[in-house]
Amino acid sequence: MEPENVPSSIVQFSQLDKLLSLGRANSLWPMTFGLACCAIEMMCTGGSRYDIARFGAEVFRPSPRQSDVMIVAGTINKKLEEAVKTLYDQMPEPKWVIAMGNCAISGGPFKVKENYNVVEGADQLFPVDVYIPGCPPRPEALLEGIMSLEEKITGKRRWPRV
Amino acid sequence: MTILEQTQAALAPLFPAQEEPPAAAEPEGEEPVEAATSPAERRPGVATTEYSRQGYHLEVLCEPGQLVAVAEILDRQRFFIESIAGVDWPKQEQLEVVYDFTTYEAEPCRVAVRTVVPRTAPLVPTISGVFSGADWHERETFDFYGIIFDGHPDLSRILLPEDADFHPLLKDYMP
């Protein structure tokens, strides 16, 4: 994947900016926000085997005010829509969103023609930074998603892609 | 006497039309199975069903007006409510409500109670006064089918948003 072309800001502090983005990328605190099946895999990612703590991202904050990244782990439906939007708005900048699983990407298995209740993708509500496909994605996939987000923030990848 | 027979005996007085001996009632019990697609033709009554095939022992077809009485009898027999299911029969212009009851006793006994109401005026009395658990099940059935449970303490949307104006499980509903 080519490095993304990030538009430069008006005022630049090149070295400082790099430091800031490094700091942010290495301290991504997700919100405790499980929706459905994917949330279980999200919990597994925090478990001893996968240990999301290695990247400093294990601090699951229950309050949106203190979290940096919202992992949308599951299906959003029409009743929940408003709540999820509110949670997103409550997060302070800079904030990122990871759409975990097919439901959060597009509605997944619920994107059918009888669909009367499921929002077809989190990106219909707010911008999404990283998409992790799978139903549900494996914990490794979530780690990869976290690393992709780091790459997006700093422009550098932690480890070479395998 | 097994629970099944007890229940059958307790329910029998509700359906005076079925005064024939039980032997005669047996074949009639099979009838609703074949006639599933046309609920309109069924007659009220109690009938045993083939457990190994259908998964329940007793089937009660009743008028909506008899529901509370049936529920009270089942309550006395220490049954509990498992679920309430709505079924939509648009061709017959009917809505059907299927109640499932079972018991904690060691001997299995499942009772299905079925009743039909016209699609245009779906009004069924509530049994939430008898079984508290029926409360949410009835709300759900109302949510999905628009069946009004008369006398329900709080018949509101349970699964769909409060402002939803449709009943999604009706066969003719398409978003």
Add this chain to the structure above:
Amino acid sequence: METSIWRPIIYLVGIMAFAGVNAAYLGWCERKGAGRIQRRPGPKEVGPAGLLQPLADGIKLMTKQLLVPQGVDGIIFRVAPVIAMIPAITSMVVIPFSGNIQARAMELSVLLLFALASLAMIAILLGGWASGNKYAIISSARAVSQNLAYEIPMLLTVIAIVMISGSMNLRDIAIDQQGGFWHWNIFRFENGHFLYMWVGFIIFFICSIAETNRAPFDMAEAESELVAGFMTEYSSMGFGLFMMGEYLNIVVGACLTATLFLGGWDCPFGQTPGVWWFLLKIYILIFTVIWVRWTFPRTQVYRLLNLSWKILIPFSLVNVLVTAAFIKVF
């Protein structure tokens, strides 16, 4: 004194550095320690062994948007985290790190410490109240009742110590215990009688965990009940300051325990005393606090209060009486 201008500056810098490093790196210790207990590596990718993790967290927290939600009491909301932080740092002034490392040897330093400790509770109360969030308000009410309940047994045990040492000066109390672990207050003999001060030590340690709102007494920020408690509405460094204040309170609590009961900077075997012994003792105590947190489930509010009012306070009262009796009567 000729060095009068340099002395405060050196101590100011020293204390600030000590506080800052502790506040930042105790978080790392906690995460690593939790990892150890839970059979996983913990932070390890950010810098060697994850040592740069607190730096990254700090940078992130400092550069995050400082959100002041609508409907909060703006001034108090902004001031509360600072109030949480300041008393913890100020407390360090009177703590004797060793025989000759102490910023100020005040006569009533024990009293000053407890006065400052109460301020930390006020910070929680203000923060929770100003947020205007229902969870935060419940949390601050809990914090106040908890701190009130636990300050009493804590002070009562300290009274016993003060009676033994005959001083309210932390330095004097520590000097009084020099010369090996059998002189420490926890194993104190007086007139040939063993004083059972270990009871006081346990009460004091439990109280200091409760005072710092640590698990299993973390009622105020009980995550699964009150979301994030009084910090629910705080973002960025407001939250960061509360966190740092909490860690500093643990440090102060450990320092106090070490000075009052474990002989301060005294070497356990009667050898050369020094600041390293003091640091060793406080970090052992801090590790115990972390260990307790990751082992026990949280208790209940009323059980917590019952524990204090029905068990700890009577015991510490008896402790005071017995100690007085041993000193005066026998």
Add this chain to the structure above:
Amino acid sequence: MTLPVELRHDETFVLNLGPQHPATHGVLRVKLTMDGEYIVHAEPVLGYIHRMHEKIAEAGSFPQFMPNTARMDYLHALAFNHGYALVVEKAAGIEVPERAEYIRVITVELNRIASHLLWWAAFLLDLGGFTPLLYAFDDREKVLDLLERITGSRLTYCYMRFGGVYNDIDDEFIAGTRDFIRRLRSRMPRLYHDLVTHNIILIKRITDIGFISAEQCRRYGATGPVARGSGIDFDVRKNEPYSVYPEFDFDVPVYHECDSMARYMVRVDEMEQSMRIIEQALDKLPDGPVQAKVPKNLKPEAGYYYSAVETARGSLGHRLVCDGGKNPYKLKLRSPTFSNLSLFGEVAEGMLLADALAFMGSLDLVIPEIDR
């Protein structure tokens, strides 16, 4: 423990617990009317993860709905697979080969252990104990490895087929399962009981909390560990045996204390019973095919069918109505936690907030299963 205080209804406030709250395990919302920390009135609000499963069932053919079943109760997905397969097999009159039945039992029970482990972890998390979560996940990962090996997925299995299972098990799976049972048995006393079950804080915290009487269970239709913790000896596997469960010797743990601790103990004991079932099934495992011949286009006879299975949370019912077509005409799912949760409001009244959350944790809620 409900304290004898007089609740003053004039100074109450409303506290919204959820839909995003760490203790609700998903997106349940509970509207609490509070007086200080006492709950005056509790009303669960459902539907935040309603995903139209019943509508989707009517739209597709019979096999097409199988993947959906796993996405309802993702913690005990195989039991949902099993329940759906059972009802369709009943309707279509399909015989299942014996080996397939055994494999079904083994996998369902393994999955039950995984589900109980996760409940255990999440319950302790509710009570503020974080470390047990990771120990339980450690063991749970082993189960997931085993199941992944034969089903191909970690969480949302689509393993059962009408008339059998998708994949045969091999020696490595059998050896791995035996290993896992040995491992869990050896870890149970030290890691689970010494650390948690016998912990005085936990015992004080959940004993006498959330009293549900047997009569209350019956009125609300509670099943599973919730009912068994209230002294009701009801387990579909025993009361109404399906599959090959009658061939195994296992007990149904029943506790009469009716509190959260009783429900806790029921689940912990059930893990041991599941291990017993798996061991016996592995010993008796017959040879043979794992999939019966089933017509491609399944068209069960018109009629009403019901099947019940015991999931980790209670009795799961499938009410199937067929009209002779290739789609289920109506499929209603009787989800156990829907009924179990419905008694929350009545029991939580007068409780302290923290106790109510401990009680809620002991109900073992899986929200997508409630909302379907």
